[in-house]
Amino acid sequence: MNESSIQKTESEMILPGIQQGVTMATEDHTNRNADNLQVNGSTGLEVRNVHAWFNKHHALADVSLHFPQNTVTGLIGPSGCGKSTFLRLLNRMHEFIPKAAMAGEVLFNGEDIYSPEVDPTEIRKRIGMVFQKPNPFPSMTIAENVLAGPKLAKVKVENKDELLEDCLTRAGLWKEVKDRLKASGSSLSGGQQQRLCIARALALNPEALLLDEPCSALDPGSTLRVEETIVQLSQTMTIVIVTHNMQQAARVSDYCAFFLSDGGPGQLVEADLTTNIFSNPGDQRTADYVQGRFG
Amino acid sequence: MESTDLKQREIVIRRGLADRIFRRAMATGAILSLSLLALIASFLLFRGFEVFRDFGFSFITSAKWDSGSADGVTPASFGIAAMLVGSVVTAIIAITVALPFAICVALFLEYYAPSFIRKPLTAVLDLVAAIPSVIYGIWGYTILNNLAAGWAKSLNSWFDWIWFFKVPAPIFTRSPFIAGLLLALMILPITTSVAREVYSQAPRDQIDAAYGLGGTKWGAIRSVVMPFGRSGLVGGAMLGLGRALGETVAVYLVLNLVFKINLQILASAGGNVASLIATRFSEATPYELKGLMAAGLVLFLVTLAVNATATLIVNRARNTA
Numbered sequence: 001m002n003e004s005s006i007q008k009t010e011s012e013m014i015l016p017g018i019q020q021g022v023t024m025a026t027e028d029h030t031n032r033n034a035d036n037l038q039v040n041g042s043t044g045l046e047v048r049n050v051h052a053w054f055n056k057h058h059a060l061a062d063v064s065l066h067f068p069q070n071t072v073t074g075l076i077g078p079s080g081c082g083k084s085t086f087l088r089l090l091n092r093m094h095e096f097i098p099k100a101a102m103a104g105e106v107l108f109n110g111e112d113i114y115s116p117e118v119d120p121t122e123i124r125k126r127i128g129m130v131f132q133k134p135n136p137f138p139s140m141t142i143a144e145n146v147l148a149g150p151k152l153a154k155v156k157v158e159n160k161d162e163l164l165e166d167c168l169t170r171a172g173l174w175k176e177v178k179d180r181l182k183a184s185g186s187s188l189s190g191g192q193q194q195r196l197c198i199a200r201a202l203a204l205n206p207e208a209l210l211l212d213e214p215c216s217a218l219d220p221g222s223t224l225r226v227e228e229t230i231v232q233l234s235q236t237m238t239i240v241i242v243t244h245n246m247q248q249a250a251r252v253s254d255y256c257a258f259f260l261s262d263g264g265p266g267q268l269v270e271a272d273l274t275t276n277i278f279s280n281p282g283d284q285r286t287a288d289y290v291q292g293r294f295g
Numbered sequence: 296m297e298s299t300d301l302k303q304r305e306i307v308i309r310r311g312l313a314d315r316i317f318r319r320a321m322a323t324g325a326i327l328s329l330s331l332l333a334l335i336a337s338f339l340l341f342r343g344f345e346v347f348r349d350f351g352f353s354f355i356t357s358a359k360w361d362s363g364s365a366d367g368v369t370p371a372s373f374g375i376a377a378m379l380v381g382s383v384v385t386a387i388i389a390i391t392v393a394l395p396f397a398i399c400v401a402l403f404l405e406y407y408a409p410s411f412i413r414k415p416l417t418a419v420l421d422l423v424a425a426i427p428s429v430i431y432g433i434w435g436y437t438i439l440n441n442l443a444a445g446w447a448k449s450l451n452s453w454f455d456w457i458w459f460f461k462v463p464a465p466i467f468t469r470s471p472f473i474a475g476l477l478l479a480l481m482i483l484p485i486t487t488s489v490a491r492e493v494y495s496q497a498p499r500d501q502i503d504a505a506y507g508l509g510g511t512k513w514g515a516i517r518s519v520v521m522p523f524g525r526s527g528l529v530g531g532a533m534l535g536l537g538r539a540l541g542e543t544v545a546v547y548l549v550l551n552l553v554f555k556i557n558l559q560i561l562a563s564a565g566g567n568v569a570s571l572i573a574t575r576f577s578e579a580t581p582y583e584l585k586g587l588m589a590a591g592l593v594l595f596l597v598t599l600a601v602n603a604t605a606t607l608i609v610n611r612a613r614n615t616a
Contacts, residue, residue, distance in 0.1 A: 093507060125509030135500040139522035152518060153509030197504070204509060 032254055036068040037271045043109050044069040044238055045090060045127070045208050050104035051265070052085050054097060059085050061265035062104075065257060067208070072230060072239045074253030074274065076246070078289065081259040082266025083242045087210050090240065091127035092120040108208075125153045128201035132213040134193035136185030136200070143181040145196055149204040163203060171199035172229045191222020198229060208238040215248065227252050246290055250278055258286045336595060343589030346373055346582075354589060355379065360554045360571070362583040373586035375568060375593060377556045381471060382567035382594070384560060385546060386539035388475025390532050393483050397535075398528070400483075401490035406516060417491075424484035432548035435477040440549055443473045447561045462562045469551040471565040477545050482535035489531025493524040493612055527612030533605030541598045543569035568594040 039048055045067040052060035060082035067073050075083040088094045089102060092113060106113045113123045136145045146167050150157045157163055164181070168174040173195040177188070185196055194214055201209060211230070215223040230239060230252050243249050249256055257271035258281075270283050281287045288294055310318070347354060350373055357374025400420070404413050447467040454460040497520040505515035546567050552574055553564035572587050572594075579587060 091507070093503065096503065096506060121506075121509045121511055124507055129503075129507035131500055131503060131507070133500055135498070135504045137501060137504070137518060137522075140518075148505075148518060149508035152505055152511075152514040155509075200504075200508065 032068075032071075032273060034255075034272045034276065036071075037066055037255060037257075039064050039066050045240070046107040047086075047090070048105040048107065050086070050089060050106065051102060052082065052089060052094065053101040055099040058265040060089075061267050063268045065268060065271055067238050067240060068255065069238050070234060070236065071254040072234045072241060072252050073255045073257060073271075074249040075240065075242045075257050075259060076244075076249050076277075076289070077259035077266070077269075078261075078294065079244075080266070081261045083259050084212055085266070086259070087129075087212055087240060087242050090208075090210055091124050091129055093124070093129060095120070121153065125149075125155070125204050126206055127208045127210060128204060128206035130194070130197050130201055130209065130211045130214050132216055134190055134197055134217065136188070136193050136196050138184065138186040140185055141182050142177050142185050142188070142196060145185040146199050146203050149200055153204060155204065167199040167202040168196075170202055170229070170233065171195045172225055172232075173199055189222070191218045191225060194218060194222065194226055195229060198226070198233075202233075206237060208240070209233065211239065211241040213242050213244060216244065223248070246278075246292070250274060258283070258289065260285055260289070336592070339588050339592035339595060343585055343587075343592050346586045346589040350374065354586075355593070358554055358556050360575075360586075362575075362580050362586075365580075371580075371582055371586075373583070373589070375571065375590045377554050378566050378568045378571045378590070379593070379597075380556050380558070381550075381565045382540050382569070382597075384471050384558065385475045385478055385550070385565070385567055386536050388472060388560060389478035389482055389539040390486075390536050392476060392479035393486050393535060394528075394532050396479075397483060397486040397490050397531070400487045401494050402516060402520070404487075405491055405494045406512065406520070420484050420487055423480075424488075428481065428542060428545045429548075431477055431481055432545040435473070435545055435549040439477055440468050440473055443476055444468045447472050451561050459558055459560050461559055463559070464563075466563040467561055469549060469563045470561050471550065471557065472560045474546050474550040474565065474567075475560070477549055478539040478542055481542065481545065482538050485538060486531050486535040489534060489609060490524065490528050493527030493531070493609075494520055497523045524612075527609055530605045530607075530609030530612060533601055533608065537598050537601040537605060540567070540601060541569055541594065542567070543573050546570045547573050 039046055046065070048064050050060065050063045051058065063086060075086065077083050085094065088097075090106060094100050094102060102114070108123065108127065111118070113120075136142075137148060140148060143164055146164050147157065147160060149155075150163075165174060165178075168177060173192060176192060177183075177196075180187075185193065188196060194217075198209075198214075214230075215226050218226065227248065230241065233239060234254075241249075241253065253274045255271060256274045256277040258269045258277065259266050260269045261267070270277070270281065270286055272282065276282075277286060278290055281290065350357070354374055356376050357372070358377040359372045359374050360377075361369065361372045363369050363371030404416060408416065444467040447470060448465075450472075451460055451462055451467070455462075501519045501523075502515050505519050510518065547570035550565050550567070550570065551563050552566040552570065554566070555564060557564045568590050572591055575583065575587055
């Protein structure tokens with residue numbers, strides 16, 4: 001386990017974006033500090049005392065967390081601890097599950113996204129989501145898949161070809177598909193499909209991106225490509241990623257939040273800089289989990 | 296390769312008595328129903344063979360149906376072209392009218408209706424399927440006939456520049472249009488239930504993807520659910536078509552049987568194969584009876600083909616889900 005913490009410490013020193021040969025937006029990265037995770041009402045995404053229920057089942061209890069802008073926050077914890085539930089709360093996908101309920105506040109740039117005046121489709125446009133299983137629309141071509149978002153959300157696009165190339169490039173897929181944009185989205189490999197789904201989410205130019213175990217169905221090579229994509233994207237947007245893979249959390253995230261359920265509702269045990277979570281966690285249960293003693 | 300030295304072992308499964316009895320019973324049932332189907336086909340072929348031999352291909356292409364005079368001065372002449380065309384025309388009208396309704400009802404039940412509406416409405420739809428067709432026929436004859444004649448008249452006055460909305464005489468009752476409307480009502484339950492089944496299997500993760508991109512419910516339905524259900528829906532429509540092709544009593548009661556190929560759907564003339572058989576059966580000469588058997592065989596084969604295609608399409612849609 002020390003291995004991955006060392007690995008992360010290295011990528012701390014050589015910033016991941018610089019490895020890619022890109023100049024970084026510096027502010028948040030140089031200023032990485034566990035205090036950033038405290039609820040402070042500043043811009044970006046923030047949750048306050050959030051609970052979630054499915055029918056009578058209390059799935060998540062009293063979570064408060066701030067996601068610093070232009071960083072990657074990893075949500076880790078064993079299955080059933082409420083990570084995915086928490087993630088879906090952040091862009092109002094939670095309410096699509098029958099009998100789902102919530103309490104608390106989710107603030108996006110200071111605005112409560114669950115207040116009645118807010119149009120949830122508008123929120124989902126600004127906070128994109130990538131799911132566990134690659135889910136391109138099978139009835140659409142690669143190009144149509146990327147442009148599906150603006151079409152669904154009724155956003156006018158000035159230059160479709162430019163947007164298409166831009167999104168696919170940022171998702172790291174352009175070179176592989178530029179000659180077959182008219183092929184079906186489901187003709188791609190699993191890893192390519194997932195990057196297509198990322199490109200599709202980017203087409204709406206979201207301010208934040210939520211990823212729910214985006215690599216769990218992918219082979220190691222594709223996983224690496226998706227991780228590179230995530231690190232690149234974090235220069236311009238806030239990213240929250242649920243992952244079961246500790247190495248992945250160590251590789252891509254700046255901050256980590258550890259969730260755990262002790263039979264009752266899932267709770268946030270602690271949130272800290274990823275380096276601290278892996279090398280010097282504040283809670284014994286976190287140490288046990290990241291070192292593979294349970295979960 | 297030294298496979299010559301290797302002896303492949305035979306895998307023997309010893310079955311218990313109960314298992315053997317059960318297998319026999321199942322196999323008997325399956326074979327019995329299949330052989331019944333084959334028996335019906337061969338009975339119709341056997342009884343109608345003479346007519347096929349006498350008239351050949353003109354049995355399908357001629358519209359003339361004449362049982363001939365008893366003294367043999369006027370020879371009998373049998374052709375079911377008018378009835379076949381009538382069957383197809385009424386069935387197509389039925390499916391054209393029923394399909395949009397079926398899609399709306401299925402989408403409403405599956406994606407919009409709260410469960411306290413969904414359950415009773417589904418039950419009512421199943422009940423509609425259980426109404427005997429003679430009841431539809433009587434209702435069609437007494438009520439729909441006059442009601443729809445008014446609609447037919449309006450259609451004719453607005454659209455008579457389209458050839459199939461023209462009429463030879465201003466009589467609008469007992470037309471293929473009205474028979475088609477009645478059939479539409481009769482096939483609505485089966486078409487809706489197939490549509491509902493395919494729509495309900497639309498993959499949740501793709502619907503989530505549509506929502507996740509800021510799509511509305513209608514957006515998700517249009518970009519995911521409807522493309523997903525398209526082939527299954529075609530199958531459902533064809534199942535309805537098969538039913539409409541074979542319908543007898545209702546068509547017999549609302550449609551004027553005329554032995555002339557009629558594509559003017561508002562005109563008071565038409566018929567279908569099934570109602571031809573029902574009309575002529577009781578007073579047919581022995582030779583005409585053979586003609587009716589032959590007509591029955593043609594209808595049997597057409598509906599069998601339509602239903603088989605439909606089942607194939609529905610199954611394929613189910614498997615790709």
